[in-house]
Amino acid sequence: MAGIGIEHVTKRFGGVTAVSDLSLEIGDREFVTLLGPSGCGKTTLLRLIAGFMAPDAGVIRVGSTALSTPSGVVPPERRGMGMVFQNYAVWPHKTVYQNVAFGLEVRRVGRAETQTRVARVLEQVNLAGLERRYPSQLSGGQQQRVALARSLVVEPGILLLDEPLSNLDAKLRERMRWELKELQRRTGITFVYVTHDQSEAMALSDRIAVMHAGAIMQVGAPRAVYARPVNKVVADFMGLVNLISGRVVRAGADDGVVAVGGEHPIGAPVPPGAVSGQTVQVAIRPENLRLVPASAADGAGSVPGRVVEVTFLGNLVDCHVTLDDGTRLRIQVDPGQTPEVGQRVGIRFDGRKSSVFG
Amino acid sequence: MSTPLQAFPAPSRLVGAEHVVMAGAALALVVLVALPLAFLVGGSLTGDDGLTLAHFRDAVTSRLHVQALRNSLVLGAATAVLSVTVGLPLAWAVSRTDVPAKRFIHLTAVVSYLTPPFLTAIAFVNLFSPRAGLVNRFVRDVLGMPALTFDVFSMAGLILVTVPHTFPFVYLLAASALESVDASMEESAQILGAGRWRTALAVTGPLVAPAVLSGALVAFVNAIALFGSQAIVGLPGRVFTLPTRIYALFDYPPQYGLASALSLIFVALTVAALYLQRRYLARRSYVTLGGKGSRPRLVELGSARWGVLAFCVAVFVVAVAAPYLTLLAVSVSRSWGLGFWQNLTLQHYRFVLLEYDVTRRAIVNSLILASGTATLAVLIGSLVGWLDLRTALRGRKLLDYASLVPLGLPGIVVAVALIQFWLRVPLPIYGTLLIILLAYTGRFIPLGVRSANAAFRQIDPSLEETARVTGAGWLRTFRSVTLPLARPGLFAGWLLVFVPALQELSASVLLFSSGSITLAVAVYNLYETGALGPVAALAIVTMLIITGAIVLATRLGRGVAVPSAERAEVAQ
Ligand SMILES: Nc1ncnc2c1ncn2[C@@H]1O[C@H](COP(=O)(O)OP(=O)(O)O)[C@@H](O)[C@H]1O
Ligand SMILES: [Mg+2]
Numbered sequence: 001m002a003g004i005g006i007e008h009v010t011k012r013f014g015g016v017t018a019v020s021d022l023s024l025e026i027g028d029r030e031f032v033t034l035l036g037p038s039g040c041g042k043t044t045l046l047r048l049i050a051g052f053m054a055p056d057a058g059v060i061r062v063g064s065t066a067l068s069t070p071s072g073v074v075p076p077e078r079r080g081m082g083m084v085f086q087n088y089a090v091w092p093h094k095t096v097y098q099n100v101a102f103g104l105e106v107r108r109v110g111r112a113e114t115q116t117r118v119a120r121v122l123e124q125v126n127l128a129g130l131e132r133r134y135p136s137q138l139s140g141g142q143q144q145r146v147a148l149a150r151s152l153v154v155e156p157g158i159l160l161l162d163e164p165l166s167n168l169d170a171k172l173r174e175r176m177r178w179e180l181k182e183l184q185r186r187t188g189i190t191f192v193y194v195t196h197d198q199s200e201a202m203a204l205s206d207r208i209a210v211m212h213a214g215a216i217m218q219v220g221a222p223r224a225v226y227a228r229p230v231n232k233v234v235a236d237f238m239g240l241v242n243l244i245s246g247r248v249v250r251a252g253a254d255d256g257v258v259a260v261g262g263e264h265p266i267g268a269p270v271p272p273g274a275v276s277g278q279t280v281q282v283a284i285r286p287e288n289l290r291l292v293p294a295s296a297a298d299g300a301g302s303v304p305g306r307v308v309e310v311t312f313l314g315n316l317v318d319c320h321v322t323l324d325d326g327t328r329l330r331i332q333v334d335p336g337q338t339p340e341v342g343q344r345v346g347i348r349f350d351g352r353k354s355s356v357f358g
Numbered sequence: 359m360s361t362p363l364q365a366f367p368a369p370s371r372l373v374g375a376e377h378v379v380m381a382g383a384a385l386a387l388v389v390l391v392a393l394p395l396a397f398l399v400g401g402s403l404t405g406d407d408g409l410t411l412a413h414f415r416d417a418v419t420s421r422l423h424v425q426a427l428r429n430s431l432v433l434g435a436a437t438a439v440l441s442v443t444v445g446l447p448l449a450w451a452v453s454r455t456d457v458p459a460k461r462f463i464h465l466t467a468v469v470s471y472l473t474p475p476f477l478t479a480i481a482f483v484n485l486f487s488p489r490a491g492l493v494n495r496f497v498r499d500v501l502g503m504p505a506l507t508f509d510v511f512s513m514a515g516l517i518l519v520t521v522p523h524t525f526p527f528v529y530l531l532a533a534s535a536l537e538s539v540d541a542s543m544e545e546s547a548q549i550l551g552a553g554r555w556r557t558a559l560a561v562t563g564p565l566v567a568p569a570v571l572s573g574a575l576v577a578f579v580n581a582i583a584l585f586g587s588q589a590i591v592g593l594p595g596r597v598f599t600l601p602t603r604i605y606a607l608f609d610y611p612p613q614y615g616l617a618s619a620l621s622l623i624f625v626a627l628t629v630a631a632l633y634l635q636r637r638y639l640a641r642r643s644y645v646t647l648g649g650k651g652s653r654p655r656l657v658e659l660g661s662a663r664w665g666v667l668a669f670c671v672a673v674f675v676v677a678v679a680a681p682y683l684t685l686l687a688v689s690v691s692r693s694w695g696l697g698f699w700q701n702l703t704l705q706h707y708r709f710v711l712l713e714y715d716v717t718r719r720a721i722v723n724s725l726i727l728a729s730g731t732a733t734l735a736v737l738i739g740s741l742v743g744w745l746d747l748r749t750a751l752r753g754r755k756l757l758d759y760a761s762l763v764p765l766g767l768p769g770i771v772v773a774v775a776l777i778q779f780w781l782r783v784p785l786p787i788y789g790t791l792l793i794i795l796l797a798y799t800g801r802f803i804p805l806g807v808r809s810a811n812a813a814f815r816q817i818d819p820s821l822e823e824t825a826r827v828t829g830a831g832w833l834r835t836f837r838s839v840t841l842p843l844a845r846p847g848l849f850a851g852w853l854l855v856f857v858p859a860l861q862e863l864s865a866s867v868l869l870f871s872s873g874s875i876t877l878a879v880a881v882y883n884l885y886e887t888g889a890l891g892p893v894a895a896l897a898i899v900t901m902l903i904i905t906g907a908i909v910l911a912t913r914l915g916r917g918v919a920v921p922s923a924e925r926a927e928v929a930q
Binding site for chain 1: 542543545546547548549550551553556561565655
């Protein structure tokens with residue numbers, strides 16, 4: 001039973017509040033990702049969970065036991081957690097085997113059992129045969145696996161991972177993502193995973209907690225957070241998004257209407273509290289916009305504009321279009337439908353999939 | 359098939375400059391290092407009738423010399439061990455704990471390092487000479503416990519006065535290693551269940567061990583080379599060591615051949631220690647790994663911090679307070695004894711400053727020598743460094759290595775080599791300031807090369823290339839881009855040479871004449887006459903001059919004159 005309860009936790013460094021009155025429940029066997037830009041407090045929160053520092057306010061529990069309070073902290077060595085550091089922190093003076101076996105030695109596991117368990121975990125992370133190598137003889141990806149194996153071999157209930165893939169090249173990162181997910185499913189360990197890469201977060205997590213300036217903005221399943229960001233910050237951080245300004249024509253979650261790009265009404269989920277004429281921000285992702293011929297731009301839900309930039313990206317084409325009032329939009333189209341720069345086009349908004357913020 | 363990209367051919371003007379610089383640097387190294395060494399080897403192998411191994415046979419069979427070798431080894435080993443015992447806890451306290459007064463602890467190490475070793479020796483003689491030593495008198499006459507007296511004229515005494523000058527090597531290297539171990543290395547062990555001690559033993563210890571061992575070996579090399587303390591404390595107690603034996607061989611009639619053979623054995627010892635250090639460091643240097651991560655959290659000592667601080671204060675008392683206060687007290691006492699403060703006087707200062715005509719000459723000579731040496735060493739260092747980093751000339755690496763050779767040469771050996779060389783060359787420089795200048799420059803070239811290399815390395819070549827692209831010539835680029843950027847580093851190197859050159863004794867003591875006497879030799883000679891009061895006064899004056907010179911030079915150069923780990927590697 002390794003659920004984690006974080007209740008109203010605050011951590012300050014001098015004048016900087018790194019974590020600010022933050023609460024989060026993490027379920028047993030859950031894969032939760034802390035996602036946010038650099039400096040938003042992810043590492044600090046992870047280190048608070050690990051017990052490397054005491055909170056200035058709040059409580060951190062595992063199961064029903066309070067492990068961290070401002071007045072006292074169970075030290076990391078007595079928490080039985082695992083942690084993978086961003087720089088791996090594989091010990092350069094120990095071989096792969098010695099690195100991985102260390103946690104078992106500390107736990108006084110017998111020699112024979114140590115050997116079997118190390119062999120098994122090295123098998124799991126595809127490092128079998130490299131037992132006698134020193135870290136300096138390993139690639140970055142292999143070092144990363146050593147770090148992982150070292151944490152897994154002691155079978156922790158909770159594994160904390162601080163941007164473990166950020167130092168790998170793109171291809172390897174992709175593969176390791178898949179392997180991590182697979183591992184978590186197989187072992188049933190609770191994963192608390194830190195990253196600033198939203199696609200990584202989406203691919204891996206059961207739930208994502210988007211952090212900003214020491215606080216959690218939104219928690220939810222990847223799809224939900226992506227489709228229904230609660231504010232501009234989350235919308236902006238979760239992948240490509242167009243943030244344009246508009247004017248409320250009619251409020252309503254299902255039948256709301258906003259005018260954008262001059263006086264072109266589109267349907268959008270306008271919060272019920274909004275009043276007609278109020279200026280709002282509309283967040284809409286490129287995949288919810290479609291280019292249509294200029295002649296079709298008069299119908300409902302279509303807005304006229306002019307193509308100002310076209311960038312070929314391989315499997316798709318990135319187009320920048322300005323609306324008549326100067327609003328700039330980014331749209332991604334199929335390479336077969338690449339428009340000319342300067343061409344007049346219409347843009348069809350799938351407005352129901354946008355988000356509207358006051 | 360494609361041909362590899364060719365670099366643009368360098369302008370021929372530059373090729374010319376490179377070769378001139380190369381020739382100059384090579385010539386300097388040949389004259390300063392290679393030829394004297396060659397003559398040292400030659401001298402050790404030549405007897406009255408041609409080639410012989412007799413000198414080496416004498417050196418390794420005569421009881422006196424074997425004993426000297428054994429004493430040097432014991433001194434070096436004991437000093438190395440004690441340097442770790444003192445330096446490592448200080449380094450740990452400063453870099454890893456919340457001990458108070460860190461700046462004070464650091465300064466203790468720095469000041470110990472900067473204090474001329476012979477001053478410490480003289481001060482401790484005043485405290486612990488068997489009969490007249492102040493502490494011994496107190497223990498015997500006041501406490502009435504003669505069993506507790508301590509005779510400084512012994513191996514134990516020699517070790518006591520040497521360690522204050524060698525523990526800073528361990529301290530500096532260990533502190534920088536401890537500071538560069540990434541916090542996550544230790545935290546990984548902690549989260550796996552290891553407590554503080556287990557983490558220290560399994561992770562931190564092995565990671566900083568190369569630096570500590572390296573510091574111990576440098577301490578060893580330095581300890582055995584310190585002529586001053588070994589002569590002042592060792593000779594009266596008949597604790598002979600290699601430097602004092604070699605020195606004694608120059609008494610009339612001088613035995614050049616035997617001195618050369620003994621010198622080479624000395625060099626072998628030094629080189630072996632330095633070789634071990636290099637090899638160990640090269641194979642097991644981990645501290646540069648990680649790097650960008652976070653600093654480890656400081657250990658909260660609680661009330662133990664006062665115990666740790668007490669240890670640091672004890673080191674300060676032995677290494678700094680006791681020597682300086684003793685010398686100060688002796689220098690103003692009419693007679694040295696338990697009631698010394700009842701009879702204070704400035705007569706010793708009047709004597710050394712106004713009546714003793716050697717003093718002024720020694721001061722002027724030492725200032726000339728130190729600034730000349732610093733300038734030459736940095737100049738040669740710049741040539742070697744520039745060739746190494748900015749050209750592709752063949753042989754530049756060899757030059758770089760060759761310039762490090764003097765690291766393996768104790769001061770007295772440099773003197774013996776120069777004597778062997780210049781006595782056989784028909785140029786009358788023996789007994790002049792020039793030969794001392796050559797000895798110093800040869801000795802301190804490694805410092806100049808290291809500093810220049812570090813200074814140039816920090817300048818991105820693209821800055822110079824930008825200047826070249828805009829049309830500036832090579833010389834112009836060097837003057838208006840390279841030099842200004844490198845100046846702080848080069849100046850730091852200048853000071854790095856200047857300070858030890860100002861207090862050099864080991865080589866000077868064999869090379870000086872009454873006209874070319876230096877400060878350290880003047881202090882040593884005065885000590886030999888037994889005039890303790892004037893010696894103490896001159897020692898204090900020496901320290902003031904050194905301090906004044908450092909302060910002035912630091913002001914002028916706006917550089918910093920604190921010893922770094924890099925500096926710590928260079929032998930005295
Ligand atoms: N040990 C520390 N001392 C002082 N400030 C810190 C320390 N650790 C983190 N901070 C500050 O706290 C904030 C959050 O840092 P961190 O948790 O490392 O962010 P992230 O991991 O999301 O990039 C930053 O402003 C950082 O500068
Ligand atoms: Mg971080």
